Amino acid sequence: xxxxxxxxxxxxxxxxxxxxxxxxxxxxxxxxxxxxxxxxxxxxxxxxxxxxxxxxxxxxxxxxxxxxxxxxxxxxxxxxxxxxxxxxxxxxxxxxxxxxxxxxxxxxxxxxxxxxxxxxxxxxxxxxxxxxxxxxxxxxxxxxxxxxxxxxxxxxxxxxxxxxxxxxxxxxxxxxxxxxxxxxxxxxxxxxxxxxxxxxxxxxxxxxxxxxxxxxxxxxxxxxxxxxxxxxxxxxxxxxxxxxxxxxxxxxxxxxxxxxxxxxxxxxxxxxxxxxxxxxxxxxxxxxxxxxxxxxxxxxxxxxxxxxxxxxxxxxxxxxxxxxxxxxxxxxxxxxxxxxxxxxxxxxxxxxxxxxxxxxxxxxxxxxxxxxxxxxxxxxxxxxxxxxxxxxxxxxxxxxxxxxxxxxxxxxxxxxxxxxxxxxxxxxxxxxx
Amino acid sequence: xxxxxxxxxxxxxxxxxxxxxxxxxxxxxxxxxxxxxxxxxxxxxxxxxxxxxxxxxxxxxxxxxxxxxxxxxxxxxxxxxxxxxxxxxxxxxxxxxxxxxxxxxxxxxxxxxxxxxxxxxxxxxxxxxxxxxxxxxxxxxxxxxxxxxxxxxxxxxxxxxxxxxxxxxxxxxxxxxxxxxxxxxxxxxxxxxxxxxxxxxxxxxxxxxxxxxxxxxxxxxxxxxxxxxxxxxxxxxxxxxxxxxxxxxxxxxxxxxxxxxxxxxxxxxxxxxxxxxxxxxxxxxxxxxxxxxxxxxxxxxxxxxxxxxxxxxxxxxxxxxxxxxxxxxxxxxxxxxxxxxxxxxx
Ligand code: HDD
Ligand code: HEM
Ligand code: HEM
Numbered sequence: 001x002x003x004x005x006x007x008x009x010x011x012x013x014x015x016x017x018x019x020x021x022x023x024x025x026x027x028x029x030x031x032x033x034x035x036x037x038x039x040x041x042x043x044x045x046x047x048x049x050x051x052x053x054x055x056x057x058x059x060x061x062x063x064x065x066x067x068x069x070x071x072x073x074x075x076x077x078x079x080x081x082x083x084x085x086x087x088x089x090x091x092x093x094x095x096x097x098x099x100x101x102x103x104x105x106x107x108x109x110x111x112x113x114x115x116x117x118x119x120x121x122x123x124x125x126x127x128x129x130x131x132x133x134x135x136x137x138x139x140x141x142x143x144x145x146x147x148x149x150x151x152x153x154x155x156x157x158x159x160x161x162x163x164x165x166x167x168x169x170x171x172x173x174x175x176x177x178x179x180x181x182x183x184x185x186x187x188x189x190x191x192x193x194x195x196x197x198x199x200x201x202x203x204x205x206x207x208x209x210x211x212x213x214x215x216x217x218x219x220x221x222x223x224x225x226x227x228x229x230x231x232x233x234x235x236x237x238x239x240x241x242x243x244x245x246x247x248x249x250x251x252x253x254x255x256x257x258x259x260x261x262x263x264x265x266x267x268x269x270x271x272x273x274x275x276x277x278x279x280x281x282x283x284x285x286x287x288x289x290x291x292x293x294x295x296x297x298x299x300x301x302x303x304x305x306x307x308x309x310x311x312x313x314x315x316x317x318x319x320x321x322x323x324x325x326x327x328x329x330x331x332x333x334x335x336x337x338x339x340x341x342x343x344x345x346x347x348x349x350x351x352x353x354x355x356x357x358x359x360x361x362x363x364x365x366x367x368x369x370x371x372x373x374x375x376x377x378x379x380x381x382x383x384x385x386x387x388x389x390x391x392x393x394x395x396x397x398x399x400x401x402x403x404x405x406x407x408x409x410x411x412x413x414x415x416x417x418x419x420x421x422x423x424x425x426x427x428x429x430x431x432x433x
Numbered sequence: 434x435x436x437x438x439x440x441x442x443x444x445x446x447x448x449x450x451x452x453x454x455x456x457x458x459x460x461x462x463x464x465x466x467x468x469x470x471x472x473x474x475x476x477x478x479x480x481x482x483x484x485x486x487x488x489x490x491x492x493x494x495x496x497x498x499x500x501x502x503x504x505x506x507x508x509x510x511x512x513x514x515x516x517x518x519x520x521x522x523x524x525x526x527x528x529x530x531x532x533x534x535x536x537x538x539x540x541x542x543x544x545x546x547x548x549x550x551x552x553x554x555x556x557x558x559x560x561x562x563x564x565x566x567x568x569x570x571x572x573x574x575x576x577x578x579x580x581x582x583x584x585x586x587x588x589x590x591x592x593x594x595x596x597x598x599x600x601x602x603x604x605x606x607x608x609x610x611x612x613x614x615x616x617x618x619x620x621x622x623x624x625x626x627x628x629x630x631x632x633x634x635x636x637x638x639x640x641x642x643x644x645x646x647x648x649x650x651x652x653x654x655x656x657x658x659x660x661x662x663x664x665x666x667x668x669x670x671x672x673x674x675x676x677x678x679x680x681x682x683x684x685x686x687x688x689x690x691x692x693x694x695x696x697x698x699x700x701x702x703x704x705x706x707x708x709x710x711x712x713x714x715x716x717x718x719x720x721x722x723x724x725x726x727x728x729x730x731x732x733x734x735x736x737x738x739x740x741x742x743x744x745x746x747x748x749x750x751x752x753x754x755x756x757x758x759x760x761x762x763x764x765x766x767x768x769x770x771x772x773x774x775x776x777x778x779x
Contacts, residue, residue: 059534059538060535063530063534064530064531064534067527070493070523070527071523071526071527073497073498074519074523076501077497077508077509077511078519078520081509081512084501084505084508084512085505085508085509086505088502088505088508089502089503089505089735089738092498092502092738092742093741093742093745095501096502096745096749097745097749099494099495099498099749100749102491102494103491103749103753103756103757104753104756107488107756107760110488111484111760111763113483113484114483118763119763163735164735164737165737168741394512394513394516395513395582396513396516396591397587405524409527413527413531416535423539423541424540426540426541427541428540
C-alpha cells in the first residue's frame with residue numbers, strides 16, 4: 001500500500017474513534033441533567049446515585065474525546081497539508097466558533113464536576129445543561145466544515161487558486177443543514193441505545209433493577225424519539241445528495257445504468273469489475289421516488305461518470321445498506337418501547353430486556369457506516385470537484401508507522417475505557433440500597 | 434484586523450505556555466518528589482488544577498486554529514517538517530490526559546493507580562520536552578525546505594532538524610519552566626508545612642531554570658545558532674533578558690517568604706519576558722531554515738478571512754474570558770483557606 005492509503009486509513013481510524021467519544025460527550029450530559037433534575041424534584045437518592053455515576057462517565061468520555069480531538073486538529077494539517085493550506089482559511093469560521101464552544105463546554109464541565117455542594121443547586125444543575133448544549137454546538141460546527149468538503153462554496157476558483165473567499169457562505173454551505181441535523185440525531189440514537197442497552201443488561205441480570213430501570217427509561221426516551229426522526233432526516237440527506245453529489249448517490253445504491261423509474265436495491269453483492277449487482281431485492285421505481293419524489297424521475301448511473309471519479313462502489317453500497325437497515329430496526333425498537341408503556345407487563349419479560357441488550361452497539365455501527373458513506377462516497381475528492389485526496393496528502397513518507405501506532409494506542413485506550421466503565425457499574429451494583 | 438488576530442495568536446500562545454505549562458509542571462513536580470510528598474502533591478494538584486485543567490489545554494487548539502486559518506503557508510511548513518515531534522507531543526498529551534482522569538475517576542482504587550500515576554508523571558515530563566524541541570527546531574536553522582524530496586534521506590528531512598542538542602536544550606528549558614511555574618503557583622494554594630515544601634521546590638526549579646537558560650544561550654552562541662546570535666545582538670531582547678534576571682531577586686524573596694500573590698505575578702512576568710525576548714528578535718521571521726527565514730506574515734489569506742476571524746475571536750473572547758475568570762476565581766482563590774486546614778490534619 002502507498003503512503004496515501006495509510007494516511008487515509010489513519011484519518012478514517014482516528015475520526016472513527018473520535019466520533020464515538022464525541023457522540024457520548026454530546027448526549028450523556030443530557031441524561032445526566034435529566035437524572036439530576038429528578039433528584040432535585042423527588043429527592044429520591046437513586047437519582048443522585050445515578051447522576052454521580054453518569055457524571056464520572058461523562059468525565060472519562062469527555063477527556064478521551066478531547067485528547068483524540070486535539071490529535072485530530074493537528075492531524076488535519078499533518079496528513080493533508082495541501083488541503084489545509086487552501087481550505088483552512090475558507091472553513092476557518094466553523095472551527096474558530098468550535099473553539100469557543102469547546103471552551104464553554106470545558107468551563108461548564110469544571111463548574112459541574114467540582115460544584116457539588118459548593119454552587120447554588122439550580123446554578124449547578126444549569127451548568128450541566130450548558131455542557132450538553134455546547135457539546136451539540138461543537139458537533140454541528142465541525143460537521144459544517146465537513147459539509148463544505150462535500151459542497152464547497154464561498155470562493156472563486158481561478159487558475160488553481162481559491163480567491164474571493166467568503167467565510168460565512170462557506171460556513172453555511174448547502175450540505176451543512178442536512179448533515180448537521182442527521183448527525184445530531186444520530187448522536188442521540190447511538191448514545192441512547194448504547195446506554196439503554198448497558199442498563200437493560202443489568203436489569204436482565206437482575207442487578208439492582210430499580211436503579212437500572214430508571215436509567216434505562218431516561219436513555220431510551222431520547223433514543224426512541226430520535227430513532228423515529230432519523231429515517232426522515234436521512235431521506236432529506238438522500239434527496240440533497242441526489243442533486244448535489246449524484247455520483248455518491250449512484251455508489252450508495254450501486255446504480256450503474258442511467259434511467260427513469262429506477263428500482264431500489266436492497267442487499268445485493270456488487271461486482272465492481274463487471275459493474276453488476278447480484279442477489280438483490282428490487283423495489284420498482286423506489287429509487288427514483290426516494291431521490292426525487294417522483295417515480296418517473298431520471299437517476300444518473302455510475303456509467304455516466306468518468307471511471308476515475310467513481311468512489312469505491314462496494315464499500316459505499318454496503319455501508320449504506322448497513323446504516324439504513326439499522327435505522328429501520330432501531331425505529332421499530334423505539335416503537336416497541338412506546339408499546340411497552342401501554343402494556344407494562346412487558347417490563348417483566350426477560351426477552352424484552354435482552355432485545356435492548358442486543359441493540360446496544362447498533363447505533364454506533366450505523367454512525368460509522370454513515371460516515372463511511374459520506375467520506376468514502378466523496379472519493380477521489382477531498383474537496384468535491386476541486387481537489388483530489390491524492391493532491392492533498394503529506395509528502396512525508398512512512399505513514400504506515402504512524403498508522404500502526406495510532407491503532408495500537410487507540411485500541412489500548414478503548415479497552416481501558418471499557419474496563420473502567422465495567423468497574424463503574426460494578427461499584428454501582430455493589431452499593432447497598 | 435490583522436493586529437487583532439496577531440494579538441490573539443500571541444495571547445493564546447502565552448496562556449498555553451503559562452497555564453498549560455503550569456499543568457505539565459504539576460506532573461513534573463510530582464515526578465521529582467519524595468514518596469510522601471508525591472501523595473500530597475497529587476492531591477493538591479487535583480484540587481487546584483482539576484476544575485481548570487481542561488480549559489488550560491484548549492489554548493493549544495485555539496492556537497492551532499488561528500494558525501491554520503490566518504497563517505496557512507506558515508502552518509503548512511510546520512505541519513510537514515515537524516510531523517514526527519508533533520506525533521510524539523500528541524502521544525504525550527493523550528497519555529497524560531487519560532492518566533489524569535483515570536487516576537481520579539476510576540471507581541475502584543487499587544493497584545492500577547500505580548500505572549496511572551507513573552503514566553501521568555512521565556508524560557508530564559516528556560510532553561513539554563517535545564513541545565520545546567519542536568519550537569527549538571523551528572528556530573534552530575536546520576529545517577531543509579526541499580522542493581524535491583528524493584534527493585534527501587528521511588532523517589535528513591524529518592529527524593535531524595528537531596533531534597539535536599540545541600532543540601533538546603530548548604525542550605529541557607521549557608520543561609523546567611513548567612515545573613517552576615507549577616511549584617510557584619502551588620505555594621499560593623497551600624498552607625503550613627506543605628506550603629514550605631512547595632516554596633523549597635520552587636526555589637530549586639528556579640535555580641534549574643536559570644542554569645538551563647544560561648547553558649542554552651551559551652551553547653547556542655558557541656555552536657553559532659543564528660537565532661541565539663541575533664537574540665544576543667538585539668538590544669531589546671537582551672534588555673528583556675537582563676530585566677528578567679534582575680527581577681529574579683524579588684521573585685526569589687517572594688518565594689522564600691512564601692508570598693502568594695507576589696511570587697505568582699513575578700513568575701508570570703518572567704515567562705512574559707522570556708517569550709517576548711525570544712520572539713521579538715526575530716519577529717515576524719519565526720521559522721529559520723537552512724536556506725532562508727520565513728515570515729509569518731507571508732502568504733496571508735485574503736482580507737475577508739482575517740476580518741471574519743478577528744470578529745469571531747472578539748466575540749469568542751467576550752463570551753469565554755469572563756466565564757473562565759469566574760471559574761478560576763470560584764475554585765482557585767476561594768478554597769485556599771478552607772482546604773489549608775484539611776491538609777494540616779493529614
Ligand atoms: C445512528 C445512526 C444513523 C442511522 C440510524 C441512519 N444514519 Fe444516515 N448517517 C449517519 C448516521 C445514521 C451519520 C453517521 O451521522 C452520517 C454521516 C455523515 C452525516 O452527516 O451523517 C449519515 C449520513 C447519511 C447520508 C449521507 C449524507 C452525506 O453524505 O452528506 C445519507 C443519504 C443518509 N445518512 C441516509 C440515511 C437514511 C435514509 C437512514 C434511514 C434509516 C439513515 N441514514 C439512518
Ligand atoms: C463529525 C465529526 C465530529 C463531531 C460530531 C465532533 C464533536 C465533538 C464533540 C461533541 C466534542 C466535545 C468532547 C466531548 O464532549 O467528548 C469534540 C471534541 C473535540 N473535537 Fe471533535 N467532532 C468531530 C470531528 C472533529 C474533527 C474533524 C476535529 C479536528 C479538526 C475535531 C476536533 C476536536 C477537538 C480539538 C476536541 C477537543 C475539545 C476539548 O478539548 O474540549 N473534531 N468533538
Ligand atoms: C467523525 C466522523 C467522521 C468519520 C468517521 C469520518 C470518516 C472518514 C473516512 C472513512 C475517511 C477515508 C475516506 C477514504 O479515503 O476512502 C475520511 C477521510 C477524511 N475526512 Fe472524514 N470522517 C468524519 C468526519 C470528518 C470531519 C468533520 C472532517 C473535517 C472537518 C473530516 C475530514 C476528512 C478528511 C480531510 C479526510 C481525508 C481526505 C479524504 O479521504 O477525502 N472528516 N473520513
